[in-house]
Amino acid sequence: IRVRPLTCTETRRGDQRVVHSLGDGTVHVSAARHDATFGFSAVFDAGASQEAVFEGSGMRQLVELAIAGFSCTVFAFGQTGSGKTYTLMGPLTQSESRPAAPGLLGLMQRSFACLLEQSRSHGSDMALSASYLEIYNEQVRDLLSSGPPCALPLRWSKTCGFYVENQLSVDFESLEAITDLLLRGAEPWVQGWGHAEARSGGARAQTQGLGHCCGPQGRGGGQSITPPMLIPQPSTCPSKQGTLCFVDLAGSERVKETGSSGELSVEANNINRSLLALGHCISLLAKPRGKRMHIPYRDSKLTRLLARSLGGSGITLMVACISPSSHCLSETLSTLHYASRARRVTTRP
Ligand code: ADP
Ligand code: MG
Numbered sequence: 421i422r423v424r425p426l427t428c429t430e431t432r433r434g435d436q437r438v439v440h441s442l443g444d445g446t447v448h449v450s451a452a453r454h455d456a457t458f459g460f461s462a463v464f465d466a467g468a469s470q471e472a473v474f475e476g477s478g479m480r481q482l483v484e485l486a487i488a489g490f491s492c493t494v495f496a497f498g499q500t501g502s503g504k505t506y507t508l509m510g511p512l513t514q515s516e517s518r519p520a521a522p523g524l525l526g527l528m529q530r531s532f533a534c535l536l537e538q539s540r541s542h543g544s545d546m547a548l549s550a551s552y553l554e555i556y557n558e559q560v561r562d563l564l565s566s567g568p569p570c571a572l573p574l575r576w577s578k579t580c581g582f583y584v585e586n587q588l589s590v591d592f593e594s595l596e597a598i599t600d601l602l603l604r605g606a607e608p609w610v611q612g613w614g615h616a617e618a619r620s621g622g623a624r625a626q627t628q629g630l631g632h633c634c635g636p637q638g639r640g641g642g643q644s645i646t647p648p649m650l651i652p653q654p655s656t657c658p659s660k661q662g663t664l665c666f667v668d669l670a671g672s673e674r675v676k677e678t679g680s681s682g683e684l685s686v687e688a689n690n691i692n693r694s695l696l697a698l699g700h701c702i703s704l705l706a707k708p709r710g711k712r713m714h715i716p717y718r719d720s721k722l723t724r725l726l727a728r729s730l731g732g733s734g735i736t737l738m739v740a741c742i743s744p745s746s747h748c749l750s751e752t753l754s755t756l757h758y759a760s761r762a763r764r765v766t767t768r769p
Pocket of ligand 2: 504506
């Protein structure tokens, strides 16, 4: 769990802090008619630095597991404005010409730095490549392709499970190169945002899922990708291939949003549908193995893409982001309940 600091607006408005970390991985929510304590693997209070979150969340171990060949996933969950993007990426730049302050870099850049360090010590035995996708209106789009966004088919095969066909994958060997990819991918995304906001007079983020994968693999050819296969097949098979996938989910308040109109309502419904599907899969996966029913991954693109990380052979870190403000109480409680359910899911890596 990560609790962000109160924002200036919240402080000015005189919002109460209703969330307190008690140490020991517990978080306490106290407000009129609400008094609840939740336990998690780790809780980061408003004062926690980006570095503390990286070191204390198990992220470094996840990077090592990816290098060892496991499929690892990190997803940020929480309402809009709760700190998901801040936790994953931090601010990408300070200004147009200046990169972000190193202390503010998020889990992604810190993980990439770790991967690059490891890759250097492995010499030519290891290659890194990245791809960058978004799900928008139930369409999977490649954020690295030049040209206007086009939908890529999501397919399934017996050996690989769900995968995105023709997904671009770019090799990278420096932190600058991968940060450039992030900026390139963020561009249309940010524009899309502003556009949607202008149209709807203040509606929140429309982009619904943002995935980022990067796979360490044995040197065997320039382009390979995650999830496995496609785009010029490596001439020799890598001896092992791991993946590290970051997912910035749509605001969780979307789950119950209704009543918008026109095109926005299609978007809202699609976002709604995939977050509902995700919640549904997590609830079913959290049941004891013997009592599990069929898991409906096929209900949305998001759950198909996350199928491996959620219930299969992957290792997953969920960072649930919450605001400490009394104004966000109900959304905070629902995020904490959601995360508690997710915590009961076990996978077999
Ligand atoms: P989300 O992606 O969940 O919608 P953001 O990451 O954009 O939320 O965060 C909303 C605002 O709060 C941003 O201005 C961000 O800089 C700020 N913020 C979020 N988390 C923190 C934090 N831990 N420390 C300082 N500022 C934060
Ligand atoms: Mg965000």
